[in-house]
Amino acid sequence: MSNMNAHKSDTKLLFAARTTRLFAYGFVSVVLVLFLAETGLSGSGIGAILTLTLAGDILVSLWITMIADRIGRKKMLFLGSLLMVMAGLVFLLTRNPVWLTFAAIIGIISPSGNEIGPFLSIEQAALSQLVADKRRTTVFGWYNLVGSFATAVGALAGGWLAQLLQESGLSALESYRYIMAGYAGCGVVLLLLFSMLSKDAEVYPIEVKQKAGATQSYFGLHQSRKVVFKLSSLFALDAFAGGFVVQSMIAWWFHTRYGIDEGALGSIFFGANLLAGVSALLATRIAARIGLVNTMVFTHIPSNILLCLVPFMPNLWSAITVLLLRFSISQMDVPTRQSYTMAVVNPDERTAASGVTNVARSVGAAVSPVLGGLLMADPLLFSASFLVAGGLKIVYDLCLYRMFQKIRPPEEKAHC
Numbered sequence: 001m002s003n004m005n006a007h008k009s010d011t012k013l014l015f016a017a018r019t020t021r022l023f024a025y026g027f028v029s030v031v032l033v034l035f036l037a038e039t040g041l042s043g044s045g046i047g048a049i050l051t052l053t054l055a056g057d058i059l060v061s062l063w064i065t066m067i068a069d070r071i072g073r074k075k076m077l078f079l080g081s082l083l084m085v086m087a088g089l090v091f092l093l094t095r096n097p098v099w100l101t102f103a104a105i106i107g108i109i110s111p112s113g114n115e116i117g118p119f120l121s122i123e124q125a126a127l128s129q130l131v132a133d134k135r136r137t138t139v140f141g142w143y144n145l146v147g148s149f150a151t152a153v154g155a156l157a158g159g160w161l162a163q164l165l166q167e168s169g170l171s172a173l174e175s176y177r178y179i180m181a182g183y184a185g186c187g188v189v190l191l192l193l194f195s196m197l198s199k200d201a202e203v204y205p206i207e208v209k210q211k212a213g214a215t216q217s218y219f220g221l222h223q224s225r226k227v228v229f230k231l232s233s234l235f236a237l238d239a240f241a242g243g244f245v246v247q248s249m250i251a252w253w254f255h256t257r258y259g260i261d262e263g264a265l266g267s268i269f270f271g272a273n274l275l276a277g278v279s280a281l282l283a284t285r286i287a288a289r290i291g292l293v294n295t296m297v298f299t300h301i302p303s304n305i306l307l308c309l310v311p312f313m314p315n316l317w318s319a320i321t322v323l324l325l326r327f328s329i330s331q332m333d334v335p336t337r338q339s340y341t342m343a344v345v346n347p348d349e350r351t352a353a354s355g356v357t358n359v360a361r362s363v364g365a366a367v368s369p370v371l372g373g374l375l376m377a378d379p380l381l382f383s384a385s386f387l388v389a390g391g392l393k394i395v396y397d398l399c400l401y402r403m404f405q406k407i408r409p410p411e412e413k414a415h416c
Contacts, residue, residue, distance in 0.1 A: 010201045011130050011139075014123050015146055017077075017193045021119060022147040024084070024186035025110035026154025026273060028179060030265050031162050032111055033248040034255070035176040039095045047373020049101055050246065054366035056105030057116045058359055064118035065355025069203040073122045073351070074194060080118050081190035083108050088184025092177050109183075111248045111369065115147065121358050125351035126201040128342040133411050136342060137292070140335035141284035148277025148331060152270045155247075158182075159266015166262075203351065224345035227407065228353045231341060234400050235357050236364030241392035243368030244375075244385040245307065250323070253376065253383070258316045271324055276331040283332035291412055292340040297401045299332035301394055308390035311383030343409030 036046045060083065068076040087107020090099055103109070108117035124140075131139045158179050165175035251265045260268075279299075287295040306326035313319035338354075345353040375381040375388075 010198055011127065013193055013197055014127060014201070015143065017119070017190055018123065018143060018147050019150040020186050020189045020193065021084075022115065022150035023154040023157075024183050025114065025116075026151035026269070027158040027186070028154075028183050029110060029151075029247045030155050030159040030251050030269060031176045031179050031262060032109070033252045034162075034172070034262065035091070035180075036100070037252075038173040038176065039097065039100070041097065043373045043377035044370070045097070045373075047370040047376075049097075049104055050111045050248070050369035050373070051366050052101055053104040053109055053111055054116070054243070054362055054369065057108065058362040058366060060106060060108065061116075061118045061121065061355060061362060062359045065121045065351060065359070068118070068122050068355075069125075069351050073126060073202050074197045076118060077122055077194040077197070078191060080108060081187050081194060083117075084187030084190065085184050088180050088182075088187060091180035092184065095173070111246045114151070114247070116362065118355070121351060121354035124338055124342060124354045125203070128350050129203070129347070130200065133343070133409075137287055137335060137339040137411075138284045140339045141281045144280035144331065144335045144338075145277040148273045148280060152273030152277065155273060156266045156270035159262045159264070159269070163261055163263035163266075203348070222346075222349065224349045224353060227344055228341075228349075228356055230403060232357050232360035234396055234403070235337070236360040237399070238393060238396040239361035239364035240368050241364075241389045241396065243365040244372040244389040246365075246369060246372075249369065249372055249376065249385065253385075254316075254319075256376075257382070258319075260316070268320055268323070272327040275324060275328040279327070279329050280331045280335050283334075283336050286332065287336050287339075292336045292343070292409060293401065293404050293407075295336045296333040296340070297397045299329050300397045303330040303332075304390040304393040304397070307393070308387050311386045340409060343411070344407060
């Protein structure tokens with residue numbers, strides 16, 4: 001009974017950490033590009049910093065997830081939280097592009113408002129260990145729901161706080177610095193939450209022994225490396241496409257094209273992320289009927305068609321409507337993708353598998369923001385990022401269906 005209670009306590013702590021972290025990411029995402037623009041950076045310069053931010057995420061995530069099961073998941077989560085605090089303080093205290101770039105590279109700042117860094121990989125592995133297979137997708141659905149809701153509230157709070165501070169007499173740059181101070185504060189909260197995790201969130205001793213021999217040659221993978229590398233290549237393509245339309249860039253697009261202020265942007269992304277969270281939860285019910293891979297593909301293609309349509313809308317409200325419709329189904333592939341990855345690998349490879357696939361996504365996403373920035377810097381190609389992102393994501397969906405349609409997780413095999 002005590003072990004079961006410990007599992008419940010750890011699960012609650014991981015959910016609380018997810019909520020805090022995604023609130024921080026949403027809080028910053030609406031104003032991040034506006035902050036960088038206020039420092040005098042051009043569109044291409046902003047895109048370069050966003051790319052370096054994601055590149056830094058690759059290195060930090062790969063290193064931390066490679067050693068997390070040997071050094072300790074709790075310790076690595078603690079380290080990631082310290083990096084968040086550091087990044088927030090640097091953005092708060094300076095406008096020097098060199099220091100901002102350095103903080104962005106190692107400080108786990110999310111330009112998109114979505115999950116980045118090593119946290120997700122470690123938490124997914126821990127949750128998969130703490131819950132039964134039949135509950136895994138449902139738990140991941142709720143895990144993504146609370147994250148999306150937290151991102152939505154963070155975006156709303158960040159946008160309106162910046163506007164209210166400016167209306168009270170502060171400059172735009174000063175108002176954005178208050179947002180970064182809040183980001184650092186969220187990192188402190190994470191430190192407190194992770195300090196309370198029990199040893200039940202750590203990998204079992206027998207699994208550590210198995211991983212120690214495999215990590216040296218195959219990034220912590222052995223029997224599952226073939227399927228993980230295939231998934232990683234596809235996830236990298238999906239993330240590369242998504243990097244053209246990260247939340248910060250979409251906010252900049254709406255701000256530039258329609259002149260809407262930070263408060264309105266925060267409201268838009270509050271609604272968008274709230275819809276995305278609900279869609280992630282609904283995905284668990286759909287997956288129970290048609291399977292994880294089918295859910296990923298059949299919900300993702302329509303959302304990408306809607307993404308392509310956003311810049312063709314004749315006015316602000318129609319563009320917002322199509323964007324919100326897109327968000328209402330865009331995240332159905334997220335809990336299903338996460339659950340599928342955890343299901344088709346061995347239990348002792350879960351942290352490594354999640355780490356490798358998430359790093360692959362970061363690699364894919366690292367290049368495209370600078371390309372998106374270059375597109376948006378050209379008046380003729382200002383809206384092209386939506387088309388590039390949507391088209392590439394559809395290619396990803398079709399490839400995923402062809403390659404993994406017949407590879408089923410244990411819970412689906414049981415119903416055959």
